[in-house]
Amino acid sequence: MAEQIKKFMYINRKAPYGTIYAWEALEVVLIGAAFEQDVSVTFMDDGVYQLVKGQDTSGIGMKNFSPTYAALGDFEITKIYVEKESLEERGLTLDDLQHLVWEDEDEDWAEKDSIRLVSRAELGEVLAGQDVLFNF
Amino acid sequence: MKFTIQVNEGPYQHQSADSAYFFAKAALEKGHEIYRIFFYHDGVNNGTRLTTPPQDDRNVVARWSELALEHGLDMVLCVAAAQRRGIVDDGEAQRNGKDATNIAPGFRISGLGQLIEGGVQSDRLVVFGD
Numbered sequence: 001m002a003e004q005i006k007k008f009m010y011i012n013r014k015a016p017y018g019t020i021y022a023w024e025a026l027e028v029v030l031i032g033a034a035f036e037q038d039v040s041v042t043f044m045d046d047g048v049y050q051l052v053k054g055q056d057t058s059g060i061g062m063k064n065f066s067p068t069y070a071a072l073g074d075f076e077i078t079k080i081y082v083e084k085e086s087l088e089e090r091g092l093t094l095d096d097l098q099h100l101v102w103e104d105e106d107e108d109w110a111e112k113d114s115i116r117l118v119s120r121a122e123l124g125e126v127l128a129g130q131d132v133l134f135n136f
Numbered sequence: 137m138k139f140t141i142q143v144n145e146g147p148y149q150h151q152s153a154d155s156a157y158f159f160a161k162a163a164l165e166k167g168h169e170i171y172r173i174f175f176y177h178d179g180v181n182n183g184t185r186l187t188t189p190p191q192d193d194r195n196v197v198a199r200w201s202e203l204a205l206e207h208g209l210d211m212v213l214c215v216a217a218a219q220r221r222g223i224v225d226d227g228e229a230q231r232n233g234k235d236a237t238n239i240a241p242g243f244r245i246s247g248l249g250q251l252i253e254g255g256v257q258s259d260r261l262v263v264f265g266d
Contacts, residue, residue: 021177024217132256
C-alpha cells in the first residue's frame with residue numbers, strides 16, 4: 001500500500017491530573033509524531049487546563065508532565081488549536097497558557113506560535129476537515 | 137468498510153466496553169472488516185483472563201476472546217497502559233520480572249504505534265470512551 005498522509009487530530013477534553021486521560025493522550029501524540037502524518041492537537045472543555053502554565057503537582061504526588069507540551073514543536077507538531085469559549089468559560093485567557101512555539105525550517109528557524117485560538121464554530125470546521133479524530 | 141476500534145474504558149465500570157463489543161459484532165455481521173481493536177487507558181482491563189463476574193452477568197472478557205477467535209481479530213492492549221495496570225503476557229513477565237501472567241486468549245500486548253497505524257490503514261477509527 002502506498003504511503004498515505006492523513007490529517008490526524010488529537011482532541012484533549014479533560015483536566016490534566018484528575019484522571020490519566022491527558023497524560024496517556026500526550027503519550028499517543030508523541031508516539032504518533034513518528035508516523036509522519038499531518039498532525040493537529042486540540043484543547044477544549046477542561047482540556048484547556050492541560051496547557052495552563054506554572055503547574056505544580058508537588059501537593060498531589062503526581063508527575064508534572066506539563067513541560068512536555070513545550071516539546072511538541074520539536075516533534076514537528078505545530079498546529080495546536082485552543083477553543084476560545086472553553087477558556088472564557090473557565091476565566092482563562094491565552095496569557096494563562098504556556099507559550100508554545102515551533103521553529104520554521106523554511107524561514108531560517110524562525111520561532112512561530114503553535115497555539116491557534118479558535119472559536120467553537122471555527123473549531124467545528126477544523127474538525128470536519130480531519131481524516132482521523134483521536135478523542136481523549 | 138475497514139474499521140479500527142479504540143476502547144478507552146474497562147469492563148463493568150463503564151458501558152464503553154459493551155458498546156464497542158456490540159459495534160464490532162454488528163460490523164462483522166454486516167460484512168465489514170475490523171483491522172484492529174486497540175485497548176487503551178483502563179480499556180486494557182478488558183484483556184485479563186482473571187476476571188470472574190457473577191454467573192448471572194455477562195462475561196465481558198470471555199466475550200471478546202470468543203469474538204476474536206471466531207473472526208481472527210487483532211486485539212491489542214497498549215503496552216504502557218498494560219504495564220501501569222498489571223496486564224501481563226509471557227514476554228512482559230520475563231522482561232519485567234513478574235511471577236505471573238493474566239492476558240486473556242485472543243489479546244496481544246504491543247505499542248501505541250499499533251493504534252496510529254490503525255488510524256492510517258482504516259477507513260474509520262471509532263473511539264469508545266467518555
